[in-house]
Amino acid sequence: MNKELKILGIVAAFTLVLYWGVEPFAHSQMHKHVEGHNFVYDGTADIEEASKDKKEAKKKFWSEVKEIAKLKGDPVAGEATFAMCAGCHMDGATNMGGVTPPSLDHAGAIYDKNFLIALIKDPAMATNVDHKYPNGTMSHPMGSITTMVNTPQDIANVVAYLKAKKAGEVTPKEAFKEACGRCHANRYGKLTQLGEIPKTKSNIKTGQDIDRMKYDQKVATEQNALADYLGKLPPDLSIIYRARSEHFLETLVENPQSQLPGTAMPRTGLNKEGYEKVVEYLAETGDPSAPARAMAGPWVLGFFLLFTILAYLWKQSQWRDLH
Amino acid sequence: MSSRRDFMGMALGGFTALGGIGALMAMKKTWDPLPSVKAAGFTTIDLKDAQENVLVTEKWRGKPIFVLKQSKEMVEKAKKSDELKRLINIGDEYYMVAVGLCTHLGCIPGYDSSKQGFLCACHGGQYDGTAMVTKAPPPRGLDIPPFKIDGTKLVLGEEGPEYKKMLADGTTMKV
Amino acid sequence: MAHFEKAKSLNEWLDQRIGINTLKKVMQSEYWIPKNINFLWAMGMVLAATFGILLVSGIFLLMYYNPSTDLAFDSVNYTIMTEVGYGWLWRHIHGVGASLVFLIIYIHMFTGIYYGSYKKGRELIWISGMLLFVLFSAEAFSGYMLPWGQMSYWAGMVITNLFSGGSLHADGLVEWIRGDYVPAQAFLSRFFMLHVLLMPLAIIGAIVFHFGTLRLPHVNNQDGKEIDFEESARLWKEGTTESRRKSEVIPFSPVFLSKDVFVMGVYFILFFYLVFYHFEFAMDPVNFDPANGLKTPTHIYPEWYFLWSYEILRPFPTDPGLVAFAIAQVIFFTLPFLDMSPNVAPANKRGAFHIWFWLMLIDMLVLTFMGKLPPEGIWSTIGLVAAITFFVLWISLPIITKLEKKL
Ligand code: HEM
Ligand code: FES
DSSP states (O other), X not given: OHHXXXXXXXXXXXXXXXXXXXXXXXXXXXXXXXXXOTTOOSSHHHHHHSOHHHHHHHHHHHHHHHHHHHSOOOHHHHHHHHHHHHTTSSTTOOOBTTBOOOOOTTHHHHBOHHHHHHHHHOHHHHTTOGGGOTTOGXXXXXXXXXXXXXXXXXXXXXXXXXXXXXXXXXXXXXXXXXXXXXXXXXXXXXXXXXXXXXXXXOOTTTOOOHHHHHHHHHHHHHHHHHXXXXXXXXXXXXXXXXXXXXXXXXXXXXXXXXXXXXOSOOOOOBOHHHHHHHHHHHXXXXXTTHHHHHHHHHHHHHHHHHHHHHHHHXXXXXXXXXX | OOHHHXXXXXXXXXXXXXXXXXXXXXXXXXXXXXXXXXXXXXXXXXXXXXXXXXXXXXXXXXXXXXXXXXXXXXXHHHHHTTOGGGSEEETTEEEEEEEOSOTTTOOOOEEETTTTEEEXXXXXXXXXXXXXXXXXXXXSSOOOOOEEEETTEEEETSOOHHHHHHHHTTSSOOO | OOOOOOOSSHHHHHHXXXXXXXXXXXXXXXXXXXXXXXXXXXXXXXXXXXXXHHHHHHHHHHXXXXXXXXXXHHIIIIIIIIISXXXXXXXXXXXXXXXXXXXXXXXXXXXXXXXXTTSSSOHHHHHHHHHHHHHHHHHXXXXXXXXXXXXXXXXXXXXXXGGGOGGGOOHHHHHHHHTSSSSOHXXXXXXXXXXXXXXXXXXXXXXXXXHHHHHTTOOOOTTOOOOOHXXXXXXXXXXXXXXXXXXXXXXXXXXIHHHHHHHHHHHHHHHHHHHHHOGGGGSOGGGGSBOOTTOOOSSOOOOGGGHHHHHHHTTSOHHHXXXXXXXXXXXXXXXXXXXXXXXXXXXXXXXXXXXXXXXXXXXXXXXXXXXXXXXXXXXXHHHHHHHHHHHHHHHHHHHHHHSOOOO
């Protein structure tokens, strides 16, 4: 008996070392470590990773953002200024310069205040993709905002308006659609870059579903525009939850450049709650069996525990008089 | 061999069988139709454009659905043979709506508009214009799918009051 | 026609027709197992049980899996994981099972090596076992292709390219294996066939063969002692407590089986703990990206159980690498013939062989670690040293065993 336990100990020790080597250790060596910053957007990472000639500009930009954040915004005045934004960010918006402007219905709830200020002030800088616009922010699809809403007080007002009036309850799916969904499809969630896939019906005589074909064509057109603008089609995120670690997702969302240097993916500026909603949705489509596992797990393990106890008693009864 | 030995072996065997039953239940669930198959069990068909005595075929749950708008003459005939209850009444119009699979063994009967009746080529079963059986072997008229009336539209797969009544008085069976 | 009496019981009825009592004796009640063995001897039955679990879970996966390059990924990751009742359970069981079966195979193999259970009449047990190892490897590899993720595709690309034989440039052979220039539909279909039909059939055949090779030599025991099975069996059958104590053997069923089942129970607790709470280790994240023939993942590596032989390939230039890899794949077959010592005994009684055993185990562990790490800097060097050590150990085996003193 003692000898068997000793052997078991050796087998277990080797197995654990093996596991450690091929899993935690190997992964720690394969993936670079990126420090998260808890969804605080103050430009620290941007300034750190910027090339020498850009460092000063970035420092200046983020310190100005900080100043604006101190102003007290007036939501009522902000609403009037917001009309400028609503010209593009409206229901049924179509592709403009590569992407479709997102709905801002829950912008105040899911995005960080500092980020929103930065975004209105200079969309390319705020999203940390200024390297893509060597000719200046005006060539960014949202670049024209810098000529429309440009005084610190105006910016503070619009952000105050968003925080006050565009901040209702948001579902995980809405958060995903607004923050990620214009660029990334989620086919397991039945979402394309154009939103919910409509229900269509095929002609019974030919089996052809022309409405669906038309829709698919629209999606393809949108995807081509995105791919032209971003250099590649952003991947479908149906099952990204299992393809990447949580740490990767979190740091990528905070600052895409940190995980994918040079990427065209803009920072989305989600705050912690917004990010959690998005991840909740990714988990729903990417790992839908989690609740079922949690339910069945204890039962199955309980079964085998009892099974093993019974088997032990059986073994004891069989082996009792052998030595 | 003492009885205690047997007892432990049997206890273990019995307990294992219990686990086996649990596993079988999971396996049964795996064989069930998928939720998406079940959800696809709703189809809306519009009766607005149907023409009298012209058979239209739709599809519901992968099965053919016959829709036959009744002419005045056909309605009279149905009244006489007391089969009006098989028809769906919307406004002034009457429609025969049924699963287009022979109740004998599931072939698709063909419609002959001159005779205003169906013939199933497989084993010679016949039905009239309300899809009531008129010649064996089929045991009963064509089954009526669950429906709900929504204006001039029918939602197949949902059980409206008219359908429930048909079920209750035995006009059709559940499909 | 033979003469048949009317049977008085079902048992008798069956016995008249298929000799069920003889069968029971041969396979159970008079299949003698030495008393002097530990739980490591239950690993064979644990393997058989794991194979059963893989078979059952595989059957249920097969119901919705779709072997088409367009649909395979979503049929697994969406249909089976989201829609099919308990589809996730079969998939996680299958994934964890495929990983654990190799862990147990390695434990089983090294048990055999430690106790010298591969020689003096047991050569065929060993060879049939190695055959199972090779078949399981092929089964695991073909199964890995099926979800048609990035790892499936690129493992398929890299492993089939091995068959070009380096500077032999047997590209025709590679294309023949794939049925295309790259892994595509033909490749997926034929690996699907291999995984669900041909390999399982071959494995079942090999298991039967493996069991058959065990029957005459009997399993070894903890001391490598030669047992007089006839005398011990006689003592057991005498049936008194006294004689049974004296006997050195027990019948496989029910006595040894009761221990097998207990060990299986402990194993199943681990197994299902992993299935429910820790399955990620068995399902590589990279394979949740759909196959893309225009983009290689940053890190590609095989599943953990292939890492040691992969690492033997990696540190060398193409041609010697391939030769080294090919040798590593089959070298274990030759163990019964390279071990020249007449002793069947546990390694700790065999002097230099004892050291050989632990060095080999640790070397393979090191190779496994290095196989997954990026082949850079110090890792490359360690990998190269470990790969060379592997061959040095094999070359030294006949020498040290030849010099071994007879016990
Ligand atoms: C899935 C694959 C396999 C199955 C189902 C299997 C099954 C078994 C069973 C039931 C036994 C008898 C009980 C025991 O000693 O554990 C056994 C013994 C043995 N197996 Fe396997 N085996 C497999 C793979 C292998 C492999 C890969 C090898 C090594 C190359 C191997 C080598 C041996 C040896 C040497 C013995 C004899 C042990 C002794 O005499 O003490 N087997 N196997
Ligand atoms: S199936 Fe129609 S008559 Fe037999």
